[in-house]
Amino acid sequence: MKILIFGASGMTGKHLIDAALAHGHEVRAFGRNVFEQLSTERSHLELFKGYLFTDSDIKKALKGVDAVLSAIGGTTDGGNRTRSLGMKKIVAGMEKRGPKRIIGIGGKSILNAEVDEEDGSVTYVYQTPGFPKKYKAVALEHLKAFQHLESSSLDWTFVCPPLILDEKATGKYNTNCNFPAEGRDEINAGDIAEFMMDELKKDDFLKCRVGIAAI
Numbered sequence: 001m002k003i004l005i006f007g008a009s010g011m012t013g014k015h016l017i018d019a020a021l022a023h024g025h026e027v028r029a030f031g032r033n034v035f036e037q038l039s040t041e042r043s044h045l046e047l048f049k050g051y052l053f054t055d056s057d058i059k060k061a062l063k064g065v066d067a068v069l070s071a072i073g074g075t076t077d078g079g080n081r082t083r084s085l086g087m088k089k090i091v092a093g094m095e096k097r098g099p100k101r102i103i104g105i106g107g108k109s110i111l112n113a114e115v116d117e118e119d120g121s122v123t124y125v126y127q128t129p130g131f132p133k134k135y136k137a138v139a140l141e142h143l144k145a146f147q148h149l150e151s152s153s154l155d156w157t158f159v160c161p162p163l164i165l166d167e168k169a170t171g172k173y174n175t176n177c178n179f180p181a182e183g184r185d186e187i188n189a190g191d192i193a194e195f196m197m198d199e200l201k202k203d204d205f206l207k208c209r210v211g212i213a214a215i
Contacts, residue, residue, distance in 0.1 A: 001200070002026040004061055006052065006090060007071035009037035011166050012105060012189045016069055019169070019193035021045060030061050052086045058093040067200055068094060070104035076138040084144035091152045101155045103196050108162045109139035110146055111211050112179050125180065146209065157205045159196065161187045161212050169194045176211040183213030 003020050007013040008029035017038070020027045026044045031037070034047040050057030052072065062068075070090060074082035087104065094102060109126035116122075125131065126139035142160070149156040162185040169190030174181040195212060199205055 001066045002028065002064060003067050003069055004028045004030060004065040005069045005071065006030050006086070007073060009034050010071055010073050012164060012192060013071040015189040015193040016071055016196065017045065019197050023197045028061060028065060052082065053089060055089065055093065058089055059097060062093055062097050066099055067101040068099065069196060070102065074141065076135060081141065083141040084148070087145035087148045091148045091154060094154055095152060102149070103157045103159065103199055104145065104149065105192065106142040106146055106158050106160045106209070107139060108160050108180060108211065109135060110143045111160050111209055155206055157199055158209045159192060159212060160209050161192055164189050164192065172215045174213055174215060177205060177208045179211055181211035181213040183215050185213065187212050187214050
């Protein structure tokens, strides 16, 4: 499979590259600084210098790929719209030119804390008492990114982790559809990457936000 990775030069993006190559995939790593941040000597890895808000760059990057992984990030102060606008651009490009499969990364804050049994209304984690106010802005960014996926025609999965650690995979984690997973309030980036490789193969969480947590 040929995979396009957005946010490839970030912490989790680098783990995604390692995992995808280890699973025998071809990887196209997208980003404005990929040549400065990533090795140019790895087999089956193509570096693609592009800008997330440039439609023509996304169009070129999507050519010939089978699936998309998104690890795009940004600041947490509310002044950065990379997560939401970036996802909007990616979704628009994919709906015009394919492919249809995308797995993105959001945050635990937009998982369901509870669902009203009578009217089906959802209370998100970020709406619960005690949620830190300083993280509400980034939670809303993740929510907007999720809404772009949810309203699309794509086959999407949105992984919503707690604190991400720059560590290799352990294989010891739990997952849950739309609700937080049981476990610690952290997860290794390597385990996120391995989960995403597994999900590409199995499609167990199509059109689902995925809670994930280290055991």
